[in-house]
Amino acid sequence: xxxxxxxxxxxxxxxxxxxxxxxxxxxxxxxxxxxxxxxxxxxxxxxxxxxxxxxxxxxxxxxxxxxxxxxxxxxxxxxxxxxxxxxxxxxxxxxxxxxxxxxxxxxxxxxxxxxxx
Amino acid sequence: xxxxxxxxxxxxxxxxxxxxxxxxxxxxxxxxxxxxxxxxxxxxxxxxxxxxxxxxxxxxxxxxxxxxxxxxxxxxxxxxxxxxxxxxxxxxxxxxxxxxxxxxxxxxx
Numbered sequence: 001x002x003x004x005x006x007x008x009x010x011x012x013x014x015x016x017x018x019x020x021x022x023x024x025x026x027x028x029x030x031x032x033x034x035x036x037x038x039x040x041x042x043x044x045x046x047x048x049x050x051x052x053x054x055x056x057x058x059x060x061x062x063x064x065x066x067x068x069x070x071x072x073x074x075x076x077x078x079x080x081x082x083x084x085x086x087x088x089x090x091x092x093x094x095x096x097x098x099x100x101x102x103x104x105x106x107x108x109x110x111x112x113x114x115x116x117x
Numbered sequence: 118x119x120x121x122x123x124x125x126x127x128x129x130x131x132x133x134x135x136x137x138x139x140x141x142x143x144x145x146x147x148x149x150x151x152x153x154x155x156x157x158x159x160x161x162x163x164x165x166x167x168x169x170x171x172x173x174x175x176x177x178x179x180x181x182x183x184x185x186x187x188x189x190x191x192x193x194x195x196x197x198x199x200x201x202x203x204x205x206x207x208x209x210x211x212x213x214x215x216x217x218x219x220x221x222x223x224x225x226x
Contacts, residue, residue, distance in 0.1 A: 033214075040125065042204065042216040043161070058213070096212075106214065108160035112168060 004026070012115045019078040021112050023091030025081055031091035031094045032074035034066060036087040037103065043090060046056075049074055050096065081116045088113050120144060121145045123205050129223045134195050136219045140205030149208035150181055151186035155219065156201045164190075164203070180203050195224045 008023035025032065031050055035043040035058075045058030047066040055066050065086060067075045074093075078085055092106040129226065130136045131146045142150075150167035167179040167188050178191040188205055205217035 018140075040218050040220040042121070044216075045213065048213075105163045108162070110160050 003091065004042075004091055004093055004107050006089075006109040006112050008112050009110060010113050010115075012055050012117065013078075014117050015082060017078075017081050017116075019081050019113070019116075021076040021078075021089055021091075023074045023076070023093075023109055024072050025074075025091075025093040025107070025109075026072065027093065027107070028071065030071070030096045031104075031106075032068065033062075033094075034074065034076045035090045035092065036060070037090055037111075042109040046076065070075035076106050081114075085117050086114060086116045119218075120209075121207050122204075123203045123207055123217040123220045125218055125220060127221040127223050129197055129225060130226055131199060132195060134224075135193045135194055136189065136222060137189055137191045138203055138205075138222075140190075140217050140220075142186050142188070142205075142207045142215075144207070144209055144215075145183075145186060147207045147209050151181075151192050151206040151208070152177075152179060152188075152215075153204040153206055153216075154201045155204055161204055161216075195222075197224050197226060200224045203225075 004025045033048040034046045037043045049055045049068045065077045089112045091109040094106045095104040121142050152164040153161040155161040155181040167181045170178040176193045180189045202219040202221045204219045207215045
């Protein structure tokens with residue numbers, strides 16, 4: 001079974017703190033993704049990575065950065081947490097697609113519920 | 118206008134009922150379509166892909182109408198265990214997924 005793990009299920013931080021969210025997958029997937037999920041807004045892509053040391057901005061990258069030093073690990077960093085970053089953060093991984101219309105299933109971690117006070 | 122729109126529900130149905138969800142998408146160039154299922158306080162998981170010709174997986178039937186840009190999911194003979202949020206997902210440019218806000222289903226005994 002594919003396993004995607006996230007470092008914390010629940011996290012409480014204060015405004016201005018630097019926050020690290022860690023994600024590890026054990027299936028040798030090339031692709032990794034960070035989403036946030038908010039009621040009524042669905043999942044929104046923050047950043048993604050197709051390979052080690054490679055990163056691309058998603059739809060809402062402002063206030064976030066990422067790091068992919070190893071293939072299995074993708075970290076999301078909040079440089080200076082703000083209250084509007086209170087959310088559920090979901091990491092996902094997949095094999096790469098082959099061509100513009102191909103797709104491989106994304107496997108999600110259990111999520112980290114972050115509260116910024 | 119959101120790229121992928123769903124009625125948030127909740128849809129409250131009795132066991133054994135048939136229930137259908139629709140989803141509309143705005144980008145006519147979208148390539149592929151999916152339904153994911155998300156249980157309460159859990160991560161989303163792929164339920165099924167949606168093919169142009171329509172496809173069935175047990176009690177679940179998915180259909181795509183490209184002309185009207187909507188996708189549907191039909192669940193027959195609902196079970197208590199079908200209670201979840203169903204996410205409509207569209208694959209667009211660059212192999213990126215766009216998620217709808219989800220439709221919540223509650224199946225009652």
